[in-house]
Amino acid sequence: MYKEEILEHFKNPRNKGVIEKPSVRVSVKNALCGDAITLTLAIRGDKIEDIKFSGIGCALVTASASLLTEHLKGKSVKILNDINDTFVLKLLGGEITPARIGCALLPLKALKQIKK
Amino acid sequence: MIGAIRKDFPILSRRINNKKLVYLDNAATTQKPKAVIEAISNFYLNHNANIRRGVHTLSEEATAKFEEVYKKTAKFIGAKSVDEIIFGSGTTEAINMAAKCFENSCFWDKEGEIIVTEMEHHSNILPWMSILDRKENIFGFSNVKNLKVIRINKDGILDLDHLKSLLTSKTKIVAISHISNVLGTINPVKEIVKMVKENSSALVLVDGAQAVPHQKINVQSLGCDFYAFSSHKMLGPTGVGVLWCKKEILEKLPPFLFGGGMIEEVYFDKAVWADIPHKFTAGTSNISGVIGFGAALDYLEKTGLSLIEKQEKELVSYCIDSLSNIPGLTIYGPLDISKRGSVVAFTLFGVHPHDLASVLDSYGIAIRSGHHCAMPLHNKLGISATARASFYLYNTKSDIEALVAGIKKAKKIFKV
Numbered sequence: 001m002y003k004e005e006i007l008e009h010f011k012n013p014r015n016k017g018v019i020e021k022p023s024v025r026v027s028v029k030n031a032l033c034g035d036a037i038t039l040t041l042a043i044r045g046d047k048i049e050d051i052k053f054s055g056i057g058c059a060l061v062t063a064s065a066s067l068l069t070e071h072l073k074g075k076s077v078k079i080l081n082d083i084n085d086t087f088v089l090k091l092l093g094g095e096i097t098p099a100r101i102g103c104a105l106l107p108l109k110a111l112k113q114i115k116k
Numbered sequence: 117m118i119g120a121i122r123k124d125f126p127i128l129s130r131r132i133n134n135k136k137l138v139y140l141d142n143a144a145t146t147q148k149p150k151a152v153i154e155a156i157s158n159f160y161l162n163h164n165a166n167i168r169r170g171v172h173t174l175s176e177e178a179t180a181k182f183e184e185v186y187k188k189t190a191k192f193i194g195a196k197s198v199d200e201i202i203f204g205s206g207t208t209e210a211i212n213m214a215a216k217c218f219e220n221s222c223f224w225d226k227e228g229e230i231i232v233t234e235m236e237h238h239s240n241i242l243p244w245m246s247i248l249d250r251k252e253n254i255f256g257f258s259n260v261k262n263l264k265v266i267r268i269n270k271d272g273i274l275d276l277d278h279l280k281s282l283l284t285s286k287t288k289i290v291a292i293s294h295i296s297n298v299l300g301t302i303n304p305v306k307e308i309v310k311m312v313k314e315n316s317s318a319l320v321l322v323d324g325a326q327a328v329p330h331q332k333i334n335v336q337s338l339g340c341d342f343y344a345f346s347s348h349k350m351l352g353p354t355g356v357g358v359l360w361c362k363k364e365i366l367e368k369l370p371p372f373l374f375g376g377g378m379i380e381e382v383y384f385d386k387a388v389w390a391d392i393p394h395k396f397t398a399g400t401s402n403i404s405g406v407i408g409f410g411a412a413l414d415y416l417e418k419t420g421l422s423l424i425e426k427q428e429k430e431l432v433s434y435c436i437d438s439l440s441n442i443p444g445l446t447i448y449g450p451l452d453i454s455k456r457g458s459v460v461a462f463t464l465f466g467v468h469p470h471d472l473a474s475v476l477d478s479y480g481i482a483i484r485s486g487h488h489c490a491m492p493l494h495n496k497l498g499i500s501a502t503a504r505a506s507f508y509l510y511n512t513k514s515d516i517e518a519l520v521a522g523i524k525k526a527k528k529i530f531k532v
């Protein structure tokens with residue numbers, strides 16, 4: 001589960017921070033462990049110009065947010081409709097134990113709120 | 117001695133991720149000895165029937181086995197009478213029961229105040245909040261008034277001066293844990309009860325979920341009014357818990373659950389309740405569970421709580437010493453072993469408790485990570501989660517050595 005890439009993203013997370021005056025801001029909490037994550041996005045036209053995450057989280061939450069934001073940055077907002085659980089787990093390199101899937105998918109849970 | 121004890125717990129020989137199981141999550145639930153498992157299957161294989169309802173042989177046998185556990189339980193906690201024992205599904209239900217009965221009794225009035233502590237488990241906070249909330253919102257409590265909270269100091273010990281300052285004639289109940297499930301702090305219940313009774317007319321409820329399994333308790337000498345605990349944290353099955361309540365108080369409480377078995381007479385325009393404690397147990401009880409719990413009590417009596425307590429103290433002391441030597445590791449709660457029970461919560465710099473628990477699991481070591489149903493306490497400590505190792509009678513020094521080795525491996529993986 002703790003592959004080099006996950007640990008590397010945990011240690012040096014990409015897109016960590018908060019965008020001032022974001023177009024969208026969403027937050028989620030994991031009631032089980034108290035982890036919380038906030039995503040801020042700057043959207044111009046239909047392009048995700050910038051996306052950042054902040055909050056506290058374990059290695060999986062952090063790496064997942066880092067990888068996901070990296071993937072989304074600069075893309076069209078349409079991509080938000082294509083991102084699902086399977087995609088995120090693949091991004092993390094699979095092999096997540098059942099008890100930790102909630103951690104791995106926490107950032108996605110935040111993203112899903114945007115579509116609403 | 118421990119070798120013999122361990123043989124009584126079949127699950128301890130399981131392998132997890134190809135490693136020997138090291139079970140250090142006893143504060144969440146303990147493993148069950150063969151005697152308990154067999155008592156339950158023996159009941160279903162040979163004696164199963166509903167209780168107190170039939171005159172047939174099986175019903176008589178089941179009733180006798182069930183009633184026997186009332187006696188064992190009363191004896192185990194030093195209750196004056198079996199009529200003071202109410203079986204429910206666990207500590208949580210026991211406290212909810214107490215709160216519901218209390219809310220509708222002569223002991224409560226709408227202006228009343230309730231005192232809890234900063235270290236409480238959610239199950240000893242929320243039932244009291246439910247009495248105090250104005251119930252304006254269906255998604256949660258949003259308007260809770262008159263809940264007072266006793267502070268803890270930096271060592272995780274209750275500030276009794278603060279308690280004293282909170283007590284007034286309006287205080288109606290003080291609800292405290294006997295031993296904290298995170299900090300491990302053993303609260304001075306006797307002293308607290310004395311202070312409460314001298315400064316108010318409040319009743320005292322003690323959440324003993326983490327105490328009864330680990331040390332000999334005597335509800336009469338503690339002086340409290342209610343005491344709650346769970347079977348599954350003391351070798352017994354899940355789905356059984358005990359609410360003990362002083363007879364003088366219990367007699368003044370209304371029932372909270374209505375149905376079969378709790379009445380004397382029923383008509384369409386009136387009903388008369390049965391005597392205590394049956395008045396509080398409507399419906400068919402968890403008969404096999406209670407009988408299994410009886411076997412757990414037998415097992416604990418046979419082993420002896422003083423031996424269990426002594427063994428655990430040695431383990432906790434060894435654990436704290438060993439963990440203290442790990443750079444970057446912070447232990448929460450009192451470091452004075454005489455003031456703490458057998459849970460050790462900690463954090464490791466640079467490794468989230470969830471990640472630590474996952475790494476340990478890959479080596480067959482089971483610990484708990486998270487806020488352990490004590491979110492307000494974690495907020496107070498300024499952290500979102502802790503890792504927690506907790507011990508019981510079958511744990512050994514080598515379990516702690518495995519824990520320490522596992523933590524070192526996690527440090528290596530996370531390069532901290």
Ligand SMILES: Cc1ncc(COP(=O)(O)O)c(C=O)c1O
Binds near residue numbers: 207296
């Ligand atoms: C201090 C304390 N109180 C209450 C509970 C709740 O017990 P149960 O889940 O058995 O109702 C627990 C266990 O999680 C506990 O540790």
